[in-house]
Amino acid sequence: MSDISERGQGHYASADVVPFQIWRGGLWAALSWGSASAVTWFLPDVIQWGATGGFAILTGVIALVFLALAFLVTPARNPGLVHYGPWFIVLGLWLLIWEVVTAKLGWLPKPFFSPPQGLLHVYLSDWDRLLLCIAYTGRLWGLGFFFGISVGFLAGIGLGWSKRFAYWGMPFLKLIGPVPASAWIPCAFFVFPTTFQASVFLVALASGIPVAILTASGISQVSRSYYDVARTLGAGNRWQVTKIAIPAALPNVFVGLFMGLYYSFAVLVVAEMLGAKFGLGWYLQFNTAYSAYANVYAGLLIMALLCAGLVRLLFVIRDRLLGWQKGIV
Amino acid sequence: MSAVTPLGLKFDHISHGYDIGGSLLPVLENVSLNIAPGEFVALLGPSGCGKSTLLRLAAGLETPGKGQVLADTQPITAPGPDRILVFQEATLFPWRTVRGNVQAGPEARGELTGKTDRVDEALRLVGLENFGEAWPHQLSGGMAQRAAIARALVNDPRLLLLDEPLGKLDSLTRLNLQKDLIRLWQDRGFTAILVTHDVEEALLLADRVILFSPRPAQIVEELLVDRPHPRRRDDPALIALRGRLLARLGVLEDV
Numbered sequence: 001m002s003d004i005s006e007r008g009q010g011h012y013a014s015a016d017v018v019p020f021q022i023w024r025g026g027l028w029a030a031l032s033w034g035s036a037s038a039v040t041w042f043l044p045d046v047i048q049w050g051a052t053g054g055f056a057i058l059t060g061v062i063a064l065v066f067l068a069l070a071f072l073v074t075p076a077r078n079p080g081l082v083h084y085g086p087w088f089i090v091l092g093l094w095l096l097i098w099e100v101v102t103a104k105l106g107w108l109p110k111p112f113f114s115p116p117q118g119l120l121h122v123y124l125s126d127w128d129r130l131l132l133c134i135a136y137t138g139r140l141w142g143l144g145f146f147f148g149i150s151v152g153f154l155a156g157i158g159l160g161w162s163k164r165f166a167y168w169g170m171p172f173l174k175l176i177g178p179v180p181a182s183a184w185i186p187c188a189f190f191v192f193p194t195t196f197q198a199s200v201f202l203v204a205l206a207s208g209i210p211v212a213i214l215t216a217s218g219i220s221q222v223s224r225s226y227y228d229v230a231r232t233l234g235a236g237n238r239w240q241v242t243k244i245a246i247p248a249a250l251p252n253v254f255v256g257l258f259m260g261l262y263y264s265f266a267v268l269v270v271a272e273m274l275g276a277k278f279g280l281g282w283y284l285q286f287n288t289a290y291s292a293y294a295n296v297y298a299g300l301l302i303m304a305l306l307c308a309g310l311v312r313l314l315f316v317i318r319d320r321l322l323g324w325q326k327g328i329v
Numbered sequence: 330m331s332a333v334t335p336l337g338l339k340f341d342h343i344s345h346g347y348d349i350g351g352s353l354l355p356v357l358e359n360v361s362l363n364i365a366p367g368e369f370v371a372l373l374g375p376s377g378c379g380k381s382t383l384l385r386l387a388a389g390l391e392t393p394g395k396g397q398v399l400a401d402t403q404p405i406t407a408p409g410p411d412r413i414l415v416f417q418e419a420t421l422f423p424w425r426t427v428r429g430n431v432q433a434g435p436e437a438r439g440e441l442t443g444k445t446d447r448v449d450e451a452l453r454l455v456g457l458e459n460f461g462e463a464w465p466h467q468l469s470g471g472m473a474q475r476a477a478i479a480r481a482l483v484n485d486p487r488l489l490l491l492d493e494p495l496g497k498l499d500s501l502t503r504l505n506l507q508k509d510l511i512r513l514w515q516d517r518g519f520t521a522i523l524v525t526h527d528v529e530e531a532l533l534l535a536d537r538v539i540l541f542s543p544r545p546a547q548i549v550e551e552l553l554v555d556r557p558h559p560r561r562r563d564d565p566a567l568i569a570l571r572g573r574l575l576a577r578l579g580v581l582e583d584v
Contacts, residue, residue: 225416225418225420226420226422228390228414228416228420229414229416229420229422229433229480230433230437231390231408232388232389232390232408232410232412232413232414233410233413233433233434233437233438233480233484234408234409234410234434234437234438234484235433235434235437235438236437239436239437243422243433243436243437244422247422247424247425248422248424250424323464324423324424324425324426324464324465324466325423325466326466
């Protein structure tokens with residue numbers, strides 16, 4: 001113990017004598033964001049957009065934050081921030097160019113391309129409706145996805161474990177599995193009493209089928225010798241399913257979950273565009289009809305962040321559960 | 330862990346075969362063999378001759394086509410934790426830590442509560458007390474096999490079935506594990522049956538060496554190895570026995 005703490009102190013002592021350094025990336029980022037801010041503020045817009053001033057202030061504040069960080073942060077101690085430095089610079093440049101070619105010069109065709117302050121304006125003025133749409137989409141996706149993967153997982157265990165279940169179930173799965181879930185839309189909308197239930201069913205179908213197929217194949221691929229070991233140790237059927245078959249099949253199950261997640265997004269948006277009263281898919285559809293392209297981009301950006309966030313979350317869960325595998329984590 | 334009451338085993342006129350593509354491949358033919366409680370017996374013979382099948386029958390993983398296997402006086406019909414099989418591959422569950430693997434037996438039988446110190450003891454017996462939290466993929470071949478042996482020992486088996494457990498290890502690791510097996514057998518007092526191709530290993534470890542013919546396996550020779558432990562591989566008595574066994578094996582291979 002004492003050994004470790006001594007070394008820890010030594011580490012601090014040596015870090016204290018690191019000479020003062022400027023984070024150069026921060027300076028350049030401050031410059032690129034500052035230029036975007038200045039161009040937005042000082043040059044006139046070709047037509048009136050909301051939130052031009054707000055956008056200039058926002059980018060200006062961010063530029064000041066980068067400027068402060070450039071002097072306050074010791075690069076050697078913040079490798080993460082330094083690593084993303086080039087991204088911060090390029091993002092500022094991207095905003096600058098975007099600003100110039102849309103709001104300031106009007107080079108890009110007008111209803112279809114919105115300047116960045118257009119998006120900001122949407123978030124500031126339409127945030128309540130966007131939040132409502134996120135909630136609706138979240139409810140539909142959550143119900144469908146979790147219902148789908150639960151049923152798919154249980155069905156996959158049954159199909160992989162029981163020969164009789166596989167005899168009757170596998171042909172169905174092989175027939176229905178390859179059909180894209182969106183092909184069921186016409187039937188789903190008249191079979192189910194409400195469009196919401198139909199949409200939940202479609203999302204569940206899209207996410208459940210890959211999980212079922214991969215769980216079943218994962219379980220049927222588990223090496224016989226693991227069961228032999230478990231049986232000689234006195235394990236019953238239940239223990240063999242929950243402690244051998246399922247953990248051994250888990251890497252496959254996660255492949256199915258990732259596939260199901262992507263399919264569920266695809267079906268979710270289609271279902272919302274067709275039948276929903278709210279939701280992000282509906283928001284895109286509705287605003288396209290009114291040529292409110294700034295709203296469409298704002299919705300797309302939210303959708304991208306949500307989907308990417310969910311994928312990231314699944315990766316985190318996988319890394320936690322499959323830490324035993326060589327090469328992961 | 331205290332010593333156990335060793336199990337006596339009797340193979341009574343066993344014939345057994347496997348269904349390969351619709352035709353029956355005979356593996357064992359009319360094999361009878363008595364193993365006394367506490368005895369260490371090595372089964373030696375050409376590879377694929379059916380020695381491992383005898384272990385699977387004794388473990389209760391399979392039931393014989395003809396004849397029966399008796400544990401003391403009871404016919405064996407199912408696997409049980411008093412007869413544990415250690416395989417050639419360590420077959421550790423890769424999703425469990427070493428400790429998780431070792432406690433699998435008591436856990437599966439719902440007997441784990443209050444037995445964690447026994448798990449520690451089993452780990453210590455095989456020299457893995459510092460590797461309880463390691464994942465199987467982090468272990469060397471010898472350590473993995475030690476963990477597999479600990480996973481067997483924690484159940485206090487009365488009969489330990491060893492299916493070439495050292496077959497894939499390098500020679501140095503092998504020598505160490507041979508010493509460990511003898512030590513554990515002497516300390517714990519279980520009955521041991523070891524399947525091996527290695528004549529020297531059989532002579533170093535076993536009280537009795539049973540030599541099998543090629544498939545379908547029949548017993549062709551039995552040798553008593555009446556030498557005290559620790560044995561030395563340059564013991565003239567062992568060298569004489571080795572010559573005899575190798576001659577018999579050479580003859581068998583020519584057939």
